[in-house]
Amino acid sequence: MNTPGTAAPVPAVSLPEGVTLGSAHGVDAALVDTPAVTATLLLDGAHLTSAVPAGEQDLLWLSPASAFGPGEAVRGGVPLVGPWFGPGRDQSQEVKHGWLRNVRWDLTSAERSGDEVTLTLTSPADRTELSATLEVRLGAEVSLELTITAGEQPLELEAALHTYLAVGDVRRIEIQGLEGADYLDNTRGLTPDTLAHAPLHLTEATDRVVDSTAEVTVVDEAAGRRVVSTPRGTSRTVVWNPWDTLVTGMADIPDEAWPEFVCIEPAAAKEGFVALEPGASHSLGVTYRIEH
Numbered sequence: 001m002n003t004p005g006t007a008a009p010v011p012a013v014s015l016p017e018g019v020t021l022g023s024a025h026g027v028d029a030a031l032v033d034t035p036a037v038t039a040t041l042l043l044d045g046a047h048l049t050s051a052v053p054a055g056e057q058d059l060l061w062l063s064p065a066s067a068f069g070p071g072e073a074v075r076g077g078v079p080l081v082g083p084w085f086g087p088g089r090d091q092s093q094e095v096k097h098g099w100l101r102n103v104r105w106d107l108t109s110a111e112r113s114g115d116e117v118t119l120t121l122t123s124p125a126d127r128t129e130l131s132a133t134l135e136v137r138l139g140a141e142v143s144l145e146l147t148i149t150a151g152e153q154p155l156e157l158e159a160a161l162h163t164y165l166a167v168g169d170v171r172r173i174e175i176q177g178l179e180g181a182d183y184l185d186n187t188r189g190l191t192p193d194t195l196a197h198a199p200l201h202l203t204e205a206t207d208r209v210v211d212s213t214a215e216v217t218v219v220d221e222a223a224g225r226r227v228v229s230t231p232r233g234t235s236r237t238v239v240w241n242p243w244d245t246l247v248t249g250m251a252d253i254p255d256e257a258w259p260e261f262v263c264i265e266p267a268a269a270k271e272g273f274v275a276l277e278p279g280a281s282h283s284l285g286v287t288y289r290i291e292h
């Protein structure tokens, strides 16, 4: 077995042209480079940290101050949240957002069709309360599908794809698709509220669990693009940015970097959790498309 960051891991699966196993940020990673896309996926947390469709800027933001390595929660990209969200529905969990992002995953398949690559990873077998599979499709569009299967006990599953979308300036984006939806405001102790019947513009620290399964479009004038986020198998969409007020308490985001991202998180969270009988599965996914 390799020590992360010292040598390329030996692939247990055959890798198509355009996919290599190597190192990124000092840890083991699957690296994708085809005419359609370049991407980096860390095996710690099955964490997609970069996805650059040809001719585009990175879909994803990654903090220059992020930690990397076994057990670390990477700041940016697409952290996998689950099997609970935040502190859990009863607020009792010490590890925020669950453990999926803190464990090492196995790359179990890498396939290429044309210039599109699909990577499949599985959660470690010693976590028996559930097994999880992440399928990441990388091409002109970027798609993730997280499937969770309960172990021998019923599982009240919360999960999210905690995507950090890179934006030109979060103060100038427009978020379309959530108009009129109910939400819980996590900056006000989960107070229930309702979004206006108008596109959303962020003006302050925002942490909202929105009761919506709709497609969301982030209109990013500063970057000259729109990012369309199409969720599947979700019950909620979380919108988060710490702004200048909350970023000061976060060691892994430089104080001046908060305008560079918005988290739009397809989720099954809070009362939108999924009740799984032993052995039953649920899939939650999202597809990203960049438009001009």
Ligand SMILES: O=P(O)(O)OC[C@H]1O[C@@H](O)[C@H](O)[C@@H](O)[C@@H]1O
Pocket: 073, 086, 096, 097, 162, 186, 207, 208, 238, 240, 265
């Ligand atoms: O710092 P973490 O654990 O990655 O979480 C970041 C944010 O993630 C969001 O999903 C939560 O709604 C926020 O409350 C939280 O602050």
